[in-house]
Amino acid sequence: MAKYRVEYTPQAKAQYDSLPLLAKAALRALLAKMSRDPWNFGREYPGGKRCCDFAGFGLVVYRVHDDVVVIEVIDITWAK
Incomplete structure (x- = not known):
């Protein structure tokens, strides 16, 4: 199975940029796992x-x- 590429909508990219470092790292780790399946x-x-x-x-x-x-990442919510 091919590895999926992750792309962000402009809204999701802005949300990602505003996340704390811990949240960015956790999301990147999740998306890396997701990219396989x-x-x-x-x-x-x-x-x-x-x-x-x-x-x-x-x-x-x-x-x-x-x-x-x-x-395609559409929306990111961080509640902490």
């Missing part, structure tokens, strides 16, 4: 979106595009 993470919601928690305080919303082997 994104369908084994999170839950699916209407519209093809998936949602997964990270580091106990974060939530990432994303779509998996199998046709171009991309994980």
Whole structure:
């Protein structure tokens, strides 16, 4: 299976940039694991979106595009 590339929407990139260092590291670790098989993470919601928690305080919303082997990060929430 091919490794998925991670891409951020402009909104998600701005959210990522504002995360504390611990949260950035936790999200990067999760996305690295996801890049090998994104369908084994999170839950699916209407519209093809998936949602997964990270580091106990974060939530990432994303779509998996199998046709171009991309994980598109749409939204990141950090509650701490």
